Amino acid sequence: MISAIQWIRKGAAAQQPKKYDLNDEEFARISKLAADQLEDAKEELKAAEAMSVDSTAKKSDKEVDEMDQYNLESYDAEVEASNKTYYENDAEDPYITLKNNVDEEEEKKDLEILPTDNMLLAAKTEDDISQLEVYVYEESQDNIYVHHDIMLPSFPLCLEWLDFHTGEGKVNAETSGNYTAIGTFEPDIEIWDLDTVDIMFPETILGHTDKTKKRSKKVNPNYHVDAIMDLAWNKNHRNFLLSSSADGTVKLWDLTTSKCVQSYHHHTDKVQSVAWHPTEPTVFISGSYDKSVCVLDARSPEQVTRWQLPSDVESIRWDPHQPSNFYVALENGFIQYYDVRVAENGKGGKPLFTLQAHDDAVSALDVNPLVPGCIATGSTDKSIKIWNTNDNKPSMVTSRNFELGKIFSTQFCPDSPFQLAIAGSNGKMHVWDMASNAGVRQAFRHQSLLGVVHAEEKKPVSVPDDAEEDDDMENDEPLHEEPEEDDDEEDDDDDMEEDSE
Template identity: 35%
Template sequence: MDIISSLAWIKRGAAKGTPIKFMPDPEELESMIDKSGDQDDEETTKEVEMDIEKRQEKDDQEDDENDIFIPGVGPIAMHASNRDDPLLEIKDDGEDSDAEDYFIRPDDNLIVAAHVEDDTSSLEVYIYNDKEGYLYVHHDILMLHMPLCLTWLDYDTNNSNAVNYVAVGSMEGAIEIFDVDLVDQMEPMHTFAKKSQKKKSKSSKNSSKKANKSSEGHDAAVLDLTWNKLVRQIFASSSADATVALWDLSQMKMALHLEKLHKKQIQSICWHPSEAQHLLSGSSDRTVCMVDCRDGNNKSNQHRWTFDSDIERVTWNTFDTNQFLTSTENGYVYAMDIRQTTIPVYNFSAHTGAVTGLCLNSSIPGLLVTSSFDECVKVWDVENNTVTFIAERQFPTGQINACLVNPDFPFTYAFGGQSQGLQIWDCSENSDVRTRFGTRAKFEMVEVAEETAAASKPVVSSFPTTAPTVTSAVLKAQRKKSSKKNK
């Protein structure tokens, strides 16, 4: 098993130029050792010492075997450093290049990949430069739990300076926050733990499930995370326990638990781009729900659409915020208007497998990229609600789990799947993509400027108190009906 389950791009300039190396003080180190219990195991210590001795003996034997003799020349001298070799004019040990790779340039992007390999789970932090085309792992963070989803955030109530954090949802139901700028960290900055389960006694068989759980957290795997960029101390999580939780980073606790949105696991969530109180969620119960989080458990604040297959992903159209897109397990993509429509604005068969990646570009109008379990990535033009297929590419990743666009270069996408690690694609290398969207790319500079301006706004302390201006109706997807109409 060699899986990338989720990805998070980090925009240029968000990371520290010189990452900090974690150095625990003696008390912290002892505490970590006590938690692991490994240092108290004498047998383990003896085994490690024996392994070191065996390796040393093997290295000595190899050194003897590797003495090289050339007739008429004599033995070739081996020096510990190039600086000690009198025959070398350039005394370069390669140390400068390694040091240079450690620093992060202002025009570098970071990509955090949730990587699971056999029994080992980690977060791999990649450095990517779009102009020069280099990609390499800068450092990694070992994890105790299997990571399933990621979201980047730059909010810390205790730090007035810019921060570079990633929240990680795990198979076990916990949510952990890590500092991406901290190298060699041994544990998360903070953990929002899974609900604690109390053992049931025979006398409490008829007691409710709520009485057997703590008041915070999820009961099952965390499947998606999304950070609210308008109310910056809030991020949301969805879970296989069919609930959504809102977390307050200013108090480091759960702010709201939404338990009545769906009947099955919630696979995708997304905040509205301009109305901070509205959250979109998609579930395996074949429904998409838009909820007003100011009173989220009130059914009158929940608006629902029903489809003919399990929901995989949901996303908003930033060029028309009354419209959202959703993808399904049977390979379809739907665009819905949240106001008064009862049928899709458009829908089409995108893939032969589950559509796990749904990236509607926020910088280039109409540019939609989808990825799927059918191992393909496709580019579509959906401008003016007309769907046109543009290009297709297959990656050696097997089934694709994650697809995400670079926040600084709208033609560059990152993918991760069941094998072959992280993949990067600049789709503008395709002539059809370049011809179709090249003239629209001028919107990139406008959008980036607007995002930069928005980022400098003061922190919003709570959800807006004004009433929502949109309405929506219950929808039963009519794919067959709409396809006949299109014919």
């Protein structure tokens, strides 16, 4: 399944990504990271050994110790004695017969990312193995493919792109780059360099870093102690990153030091979503399972404006075209739209409109950054819907079922007004050219569609080997729900839903 996706604008990625180089500096860095992780593993091992001490005491005396049986204690010494010859490189070693015949120029061409290409990230889990797949999307050729991938330590829940170099010692260096922050079921946040192929370790880890002290299980001001639910990078103050967690807190991280500089405790349950205001650099919004949305200034954590809601919050989005307004997607299938200025004495006012978008939870929501009044919603009912919300009178434009399973994430492309990425529980992803839909063209005909071809109805672009069903892009009526999938797939979907809650 794909639990989160993230577009990266054109030109942000390096045209020629670099190959991972395990030099002395990198070796020292990853050794420190590995040592920190080892300390955590030792603590977990001690706890496990304490729980199993009774069963260990009952071990039969007849069992032969493997160290004695296979003489493993002297194995290293025997190998060293039989292999004393050291070769400066692989070419001189007669035992290495596999030579590097790869055409470097051809490999560089294969890895090249053009300035006209978008990147698209997908946090994917299959057979209990989680990874970040980095796609390249060539809009002019309607082509999308996996460029490289990154192995992840735990089930991923959220992604956020940023261009800021992280870590101490890089403050005075060139700070632009191509990075992603990843939140998982683990309480730490990993930041990875997307311009490096075959990378093995993240640039930095935000979380419990003082290994002289045991990681506390209680909520504390320095790091999260439960799953990371959402991330938000501040595009105005680029060294700041917000994170929300199942531990009920929101934390503000300074990327120059990789430390938490402020912890917010204005919610009483899991904080599902968080987002910076599009024009006010210090204002942010957060939504929680305590059925509330809060708006506050990062500098004044005690001054909170709160909106009480009828259901748990699934996601929240500011309206970039009306910066004082925001959308809230709810677990009961509704979308609500609020004006942040309609509030009194810390209590938010009534919504500008309430929309029953789906029968099941609205598990995905995005606002088109280029087309005012255009939003997309996805649901665990497996459908994706496009809405026109102009004049605060929402109307459905079209509804589609791309057979992606339950929809967990959808996002508009930041460079193209009608390219929408969609992903769900079956582990596949589509990029849908909405301009090929007659209903979308009619609803947003006032928008500029320069460069968009209408004559030929196009199918959504998908990852290779993804079998497409016949689509009638001219059908603007809601599609009927597809038959339920087999029991095994439904069980997997239910597990994802329970985990996300």
